[in-house]
Amino acid sequence: MSKERGSATGAGRPRDPEIDRALLSATLELLDELGYTKLTLEEVARRAGTSRPAIYRRWPGRAPLVLDAIATRLDVPSPPDTGCTLCDLDESFNVFLAAYRTIRPEVLNALYLECEPDAELKARYLETVVEPSRRAVGRTLDRAIARGDLRTDADRDQLLDLIGALVHHRALFGGHLTDAEAQSAIETLLRGAAQDYQALLDHSLALEQEHQARHGAP
Amino acid sequence: MSKERGSATGAGRPRDPEIDRALLSATLELLDELGYTKLTLEEVARRAGTSRPAIYRRWPGRAPLVLDAIATRLDVPSPPDTGCTLCDLDESFNVFLAAYRTIRPEVLNALYLECEPDAELKARYLETVVEPSRRAVGRTLDRAIARGDLRTDADRDQLLDLIGALVHHRALFGGHLTDAEAQSAIETLLRGAAQDYQALLDHSLALEQEHQARHGAP
DNA sequence: CTTTTACGTTACGACTCGTAACGTAACAGA
């Protein structure tokens, strides 16, 4: 989300869109190589073949630039809806883990730290980084509730917090969560939240066997 | 954990312990007022009535100093053992929340960020900040397992991860967890992990009524 | 009285930041 004041009026020399691309691309490269803390705008400009002032014409600082850069990586498809609560949760979850794993944990932590003091930046961080996963898993959860799969007294937001927190926490302190660990955690939560956990599990297993029968070795 | 090489040998002028105290105290004050990011060693020294070099004689940098400073706040008593799994978990948990709440969330986040690259510092951070709560809740969990209150297939470490992650996550992104929210989360988890959740709940409620009968208004 | 270390003061070089100044390049409208 770079400034567009300049390009808004038709007058004057237009921004070179190639520079925008080169800067975002260089930023992603350097984030992977150096992390957020050691990333300097000087080096971003150098690698993009341009200059520091060119960056400041587009973004007011490092945080907004990086936010735009990683947003291009966190774009993620919608969660599935197969009617199998357990499968859908696992799946909608794995989609994010895959996206998160493409970004160094330190980057998210440091970026948030710099966004947090500014209300608008913080909102954009949350909207870009944490909300997508929350929304996708939330949608899947809502469908489960609509189907009557969850206990009526189950707290939707609390389940979201627990599961979302686990991802973030592990990303920061214990390495990224594996798909298997995520699946296991979901099962633990659902065991308490489900109306009839055994039924959900049976349904899931049945679909899995059916899938294997169709695609497995003959 | 300041350097003690100088004081180890009996020779030479001894460190002034008053300076140690003043520095740690000034650090805590400034952490509360400015947070970690804006805290400068210059200002710490100034407020402690000493000089920057005096800090570097004791700590190699900002992170180790702050780590020592907040360690003095995170010292926390042992968890209770009343035989009531639900009560003990709630209680051992609240003890920590109380300690965590005395520290700005940003401080923990920023401090970890700076400790993470250095293996030894990182280890000390984990040992100082996250392990105490993990251990205390873990001990309570182990007693619950020993009592046979939990399912035999319940994953102790996973439960710890889920609950610990929630605290950290909320501290960073959604404000500190309230006691009530923590209690509710524990109940959600235990509903799935318990051998007989209803029995645990009954036990807890019984003790609570007994407590109120003894201490309530006549 | 010598040795050793801590103390406060001052100052240094290094790094990054955000911005300003300049001449040049590219576009819109008269």
Added chain:
DNA sequence: TCTGTTACGTTACGAGTCGTAACGTAAAAG
């Protein structure tokens, strides 16, 4: 074609913080 506006790259500035070194002085041990 000419004028106004904005982007571009280059260069450079002041500000802030870092980690460290140099000094003379103070306080302990032997």
